[in-house]
Amino acid sequence: MSAQRHLTDRDSGPSSRSESLSKRFSRFYQSRSQKHENDYQAMQALNDSEQRMNDLFGEVFSPTLNALQQMGYPGFANPHLQIRSSINPERLLRENADVHYALNGHGGDQAGTDSMTLPDRYNGLGFKNLIYMIVELMDYHEQWLSDEAPPLLHLIIIEEPEAHLHVQLQQVFIRQVSSLLKKGLPDEGGFASQLIVTTHSPHVIYEKGFSPIRYFRREGADSGEPVTSVLNLSKFSEVEGEESEDNRFLMRYMRLTHCDLFFADAAILVEGNVERLLLPIMIEKVAPGLRTIYLSVLEVGGAFAYRFRDLINFLGITTLIITDLDSVCSKTKPDKNGVQRTSHSACLATEPSATTSNQTLKEWLPAKESISDLLSANDGEKTQKAGQAEVRVAYQIKRPVTWNQENDELVGRTLEEMFALENLIWCQDESRDALKLRIRIEADQSTLADIANAIFERVNSDSFKKTEFALSLIMEDRDRWAVPHYIAEGLQWLEGQMATPEIEGVVTELPAGVEP
Numbered sequence: 284m285s286a287q288r289h290l291t292d293r294d295s296g297p298s299s300r301s302e303s304l305s306k307r308f309s310r311f312y313q314s315r316s317q318k319h320e321n322d323y324q325a326m327q328a329l330n331d332s333e334q335r336m337n338d339l340f341g342e343v344f345s346p347t348l349n350a351l352q353q354m355g356y357p358g359f360a361n362p363h364l365q366i367r368s369s370i371n372p373e374r375l376l377r378e379n380a381d382v383h384y385a386l387n388g389h390g391g392d393q394a395g396t397d398s399m400t401l402p403d404r405y406n407g408l409g410f411k412n413l414i415y416m417i418v419e420l421m422d423y424h425e426q427w428l429s430d431e432a433p434p435l436l437h438l439i440i441i442e443e444p445e446a447h448l449h450v451q452l453q454q455v456f457i458r459q460v461s462s463l464l465k466k467g468l469p470d471e472g473g474f475a476s477q478l479i480v481t482t483h484s485p486h487v488i489y490e491k492g493f494s495p496i497r498y499f500r501r502e503g504a505d506s507g508e509p510v511t512s513v514l515n516l517s518k519f520s521e522v523e524g525e526e527s528e529d530n531r532f533l534m535r536y537m538r539l540t541h542c543d544l545f546f547a548d549a550a551i552l553v554e555g556n557v558e559r560l561l562l563p564i565m566i567e568k569v570a571p572g573l574r575t576i577y578l579s580v581l582e583v584g585g586a587f588a589y590r591f592r593d594l595i596n597f598l599g600i601t602t603l604i605i606t607d608l609d610s611v612c613s614k615t616k617p618d619k620n621g622v623q624r625t626s627h628s629a630c631l632a633t634e635p636s637a638t639t640s641n642q643t644l645k646e647w648l649p650a651k652e653s654i655s656d657l658l659s660a661n662d663g664e665k666t667q668k669a670g671q672a673e674v675r676v677a678y679q680i681k682r683p684v685t686w687n688q689e690n691d692e693l694v695g696r697t698l699e700e701m702f703a704l705e706n707l708i709w710c711q712d713e714s715r716d717a718l719k720l721r722i723r724i725e726a727d728q729s730t731l732a733d734i735a736n737a738i739f740e741r742v743n744s745d746s747f748k749k750t751e752f753a754l755s756l757i758m759e760d761r762d763r764w765a766v767p768h769y770i771a772e773g774l775q776w777l778e779g780q781m782a783t784p785e786i787e788g789v790v791t792e793l794p795a796g797v798e799p
Contacts, residue, residue, distance in 0.1 A: 284419055284441045336368035408447045413456060416444060420463060424476050428467050437476045439464075445484040453486045485542030493519070493537075498545060500599050502671055519597050529590045536587075544594075547579035549601040549781055552588045557698055558605055558770075560753040565766045570774035576781050585609055585641035592647050599670030603777045605770055606644065608679045610637040610654050610696040629743050631736065632658075632679065632696045641678075648676040658694065673780060677773030686731040693735055699742045699752055701767045704735065709764055717755040719747055 420439065427437045445453045457480070464476040480487065488496060496516040501509075519530070537544065544550055553559050559582045566573045583591065585606045595602050612630035615623050630637055637654040639645060645652050649664040658681060666675045679701045681692040686707055695701035703710050703720045710720040711734075722737040741747055756764070766774075 284416065284439065333368050340367065409449055409452055412444075412447050413452050416441070416456065417463065420460065421466075424464050425467070427476060433474075435474060437474070438479065439476055440479045440481070442481050443483065444480060445482060445487060450486050453484055454490050457487045457490045483546050485546065488542040488545060493517070493533075496545065498598060500670070502599075514597065516597075519594070529593060532587070532590050533594055536583075544579045544581065544600070545598070546577065547600060548576040549573075549603070549777060550579045550581060550595070551777070552581050552583050552591060552602065552604045552606075554585055554606050554698065555582060555749070557749045557753040558582070560750070561756065562605075564757065564761055565770055566774060568761060569766050569771040570778040572778040572782065573774065585643050588643040589647040595674060596669045599672045601672040601777065601780050602669065602674045603773050604643060604648065604674065604676040605773055606641055606676065606678050607698060608632050608644075608654060608657065608694070608696045609639050609641040610634065611640045612637055629696065631739055632694045643676070644678065648674065675773060675776055677769045677776075679767070680769050682768050684731065684735070686734055687729055689731040691731050693731075695742075696739070697742060698767065698770075699747075699749060700738055701769070702764075703738045703742070705767050706764045707734070715759070717758075718752055719755075720752070 423437075423439055427433050444456055448456065460478065464478070468475055482488070494517040498514040498516060500512045500514055502512055551562065553562065559580060562580060581591070588604055588606060610630055610632040611627040612634050613625050613627050613636070615625045618624050627638075627640060632654055635655070638652050639654060639657060644650075644657060648667060649657065649660040651657050651660060651664075657678065665677075666673055668674075679694050679696065679698075681694045682701075682705055684691055684693045684704050684707055693704050695704050699720070709715065710718060711722065713721065715721060720738065720741065722734055722741065724733060724737060
């Protein structure tokens with residue numbers, strides 16, 4: 284079944300792909316009538332209708348025919364003229380079934396006497412496609428069942444059933460199609476029609492889960508040879524016969540949010556809602572080339588991003604991870620029983636003993652826990668291979684900051700803190716109060732270290748609402764603030780990974796008279 288994008292209510296000629304639902308239902312009836320005896324009840328009804336039409340024609344045309352008879356027309360022994368209906372029962376039954384939509388009646392009412400109806404051309408293309416596919420499937424399935432010696436394998440391939448179907452119809456179709464092909468089969472045992480569905484719809488995948496997916500991964504980019512590997516996700520979904528905890532998390536999370544990962548050219552895993560909201564603006568500012576590719580942006584947080592490692596490596600998707608340092612310092616103090624307990628709390632990333640609480644940085648890339656080690660990691664340590672693709676992590680790094688003619692290299696533990704440091708003068712302007720990053724301190728306390736510490740305390744306080752910060756920043760003039768360096772560096776790396784190599788032999792001179 285090819286993707287049907289040309290359903291119409293008009294016949295555009297013998298070479299057109301257009302077909303109405305009415306014609307498709309007529310063909311369905313014709314294929315069924317070949318397997319059964321003639322429909323005598325339908326033929327009797329048509330015969331009665333033909334007789335009533337003949338009586339009506341005789342009554343209406345009688346004066347005209349009598350006048351012609353008196354004039355000796357048409358001659359040759361003056362035969363009597365009759366007007367008779369030419370209803371062809373076989374043609375009507377096989378070629379003239381019309382689809383109508385009942386607006387206020389019962390769905391199964393074929394008489395239509397109590398319903399206002401409209402012909403099929405008055406409904407949308409998506410619903411037409413849904414009906415068309417169901418009729419096609421039933422036709423294929425019943426032909427196979429009615430075969431005296433049916434083949435052991437009955438395979439139906441459906442190309443992109445989502446064509447012109449909105450999300451809800453896509454989900455209804457893929458959810459019900461399997462049960463549709465079980466009609467007429469024995470309750471137990473025997474063979475059934477099998478389906479292969481090609482799709483670009485994450486909503487179709489959402490309904491079926493991971494196991495049925497066969498993912499086509501493009502390879503051979505370096506050699507120029509078009510090579511594709513077919514990956515079986517049923518093998519990925521189980522480890523040694525048992526579903527792993529990470530895979531269980533992935534399946535539940537992906538089904539709820541991000542099935543579009545399977546259709547993306549590249550993926551960006553972000554820390555939270557702030558990064559997700561600001562990412563489109565940041566891409567437009569520092570890596571506009573990414574706007575031309577299919578990006579899947581997953582909001583996963585530092586605590587769960589590392590769970591995507593195996594899936595990213597399995598699919599071989601170029602991926603950028605944007606996450607936070609999340610620096611913490613340990614403190615040991617006795618509990619009420621006098622037992623020494625160690626706790627971890629957020630602290631400045633410049634603290635000498637600071638470590639990260641971010642599982643992605645510890646478990647995946649660059650697989651380091653000390654903040655000092657993370658800050659000294661090079662590009663190679665932040666990048667690793669994922670098949671023929673690459674994965675890179677981006678987190679806060681030291682950047683030069685200036686305040687009151689005082690210069691230093693500082694680093695924040697979160698996006699909001701790093702943004703405030705790299706846009707320090709702009710954020711401290713009184714017109715930017717809505718960002719909630721402006722610090723009001725005495726003049727004699729306005730050293731760079733003091734204001735950096737005050738920003739840290741502000742961002743980590745319960746009163747600071749990160750989503751409100753992001754929404755306020757969206758309303759600001761985007762040309763007046765700078766994207767934090769670590770995010771800009773990561774986005775530009777991804778843009779470079781996705782850059783299409785120039786094609787040799789391209790004509791660079793335009794014909795005379797053609798303007799570029």
